[in-house]
Amino acid sequence: MPELKEHILKLRPSVLGKQDAYIWPLQQSGNYSVKSGYYFTFLSFNQSTKIVLGVNNEGKWKKLIWSQHLPPKLKFFLWKIGSNALPSGENLPKIGMLQNTTCSHCGESESMDHILFHCQYTSEVWSYGPWNQPIDTTATTLFFEKLENSWNLAPLPPYGFTGNALPWICWAIWTFRNQRIFENRTQTPKKTTLKAIQALKEWEIAQPPRLKSPKSATIHQHQDPPALDPSEIFCNIDASWNHTSKEARLALIFTNGSATEVSRRSIKQTAVSSPCMGEALAIREALLQAATNHYSNIYIRTDSQVLSQAINSRRKTTDLYGVLSDIDEFAFSSSFPFMHCRFTYISRAKNGPADGLAKACLVVQPVLNPN
Numbered sequence: 001m002p003e004l005k006e007h008i009l010k011l012r013p014s015v016l017g018k019q020d021a022y023i024w025p026l027q028q029s030g031n032y033s034v035k036s037g038y039y040f041t042f043l044s045f046n047q048s049t050k051i052v053l054g055v056n057n058e059g060k061w062k063k064l065i066w067s068q069h070l071p072p073k074l075k076f077f078l079w080k081i082g083s084n085a086l087p088s089g090e091n092l093p094k095i096g097m098l099q100n101t102t103c104s105h106c107g108e109s110e111s112m113d114h115i116l117f118h119c120q121y122t123s124e125v126w127s128y129g130p131w132n133q134p135i136d137t138t139a140t141t142l143f144f145e146k147l148e149n150s151w152n153l154a155p156l157p158p159y160g161f162t163g164n165a166l167p168w169i170c171w172a173i174w175t176f177r178n179q180r181i182f183e184n185r186t187q188t189p190k191k192t193t194l195k196a197i198q199a200l201k202e203w204e205i206a207q208p209p210r211l212k213s214p215k216s217a218t219i220h221q222h223q224d225p226p227a228l229d230p231s232e233i234f235c236n237i238d239a240s241w242n243h244t245s246k247e248a249r250l251a252l253i254f255t256n257g258s259a260t261e262v263s264r265r266s267i268k269q270t271a272v273s274s275p276c277m278g279e280a281l282a283i284r285e286a287l288l289q290a291a292t293n294h295y296s297n298i299y300i301r302t303d304s305q306v307l308s309q310a311i312n313s314r315r316k317t318t319d320l321y322g323v324l325s326d327i328d329e330f331a332f333s334s335s336f337p338f339m340h341c342r343f344t345y346i347s348r349a350k351n352g353p354a355d356g357l358a359k360a361c362l363v364v365q366p367v368l369n370p371n
Helices: 002-010 034-041 043-053 058-066 072-082 112-118 120-127 143-150 166-183 189-206 275-292 305-312 321-332 348-363
Strands: 233-241 248-255 261-269 297-302 340-345
Touching (some): 058 072, 072 143, 112 143, 112 166, 120 166, 120 189, 166 189, 233 275, 233 348, 248 275, 248 348, 261 275, 261 348, 275 297, 305 321, 305 340, 321 340
Parallel strands (some): 233 297, 297 340
Antiparallel strands (some): 248 261
């Protein structure tokens, strides 16, 4: 199977003979969750949903709907619009309902775009919008694009709110559509817009003030804890990675408690799948080197915060499972020679020598210096 060669070479099994384990591939942690199982069940539906919404990037879906400061009912409503999951006249025949499938205002085919933007009634609703320039309801852009643009629209000052009015106006249009069908109510377009704005203002007033939390500066103010033993050895590791060739250069610099360099080493690795894999391989090499040199107290410092957290929490992600299993065995098993083995995150600025060694070795052939 030559087509799988590159993929197979990127797999990094345990060098200590740790047994493989079953994983759930749809979770980065490898653990099954009901949420991911549900997602997998409706995977084809979710993919078609992204096409309808116009979202090819899961991050944008989150950015435009789920992460916004909106009531949960509106987030769910926006998701259902994008998923084309609301019972519009266009969707009713799909579930066997063949009556009353046209627009209650104009009698045309009732798609979600027609309900929210293209109907003459809703066009008038948008003309009263709280912006300097109203939403262009004649444009054939996808709902996703209209929603994305709406987050950049600032309301005119007299209206007295700061949020995005588009979701609220869509909600007001939809709820009045249902009231008109089931309760035979009537309402002017202007009143529909005013109801949406009033609901938005009432919701904003009811919300507690959102205080901006100051950005934590402690991440760049790392201080090593006191040494557990005068013989403790520190090892700064780093890895540079070439995206094209998938090669990595691992850099290890060992120092003692007085910050005197004990040894350094650079290692070439091929078929490395990611920068994080390179960092993990560097940590494993550091532990192997420390064991060879009979260091009993080792303190590993890396500028990969994600990797440091994964090791200390003993989590094994799917792509790093074999390497992290070895690191976990080295660090936390009583069968290995380390009395103490610690891992910490340091900023890249404090990891300059290792970073420079790794980058230099990515350009030239690495020189091994076991001393």
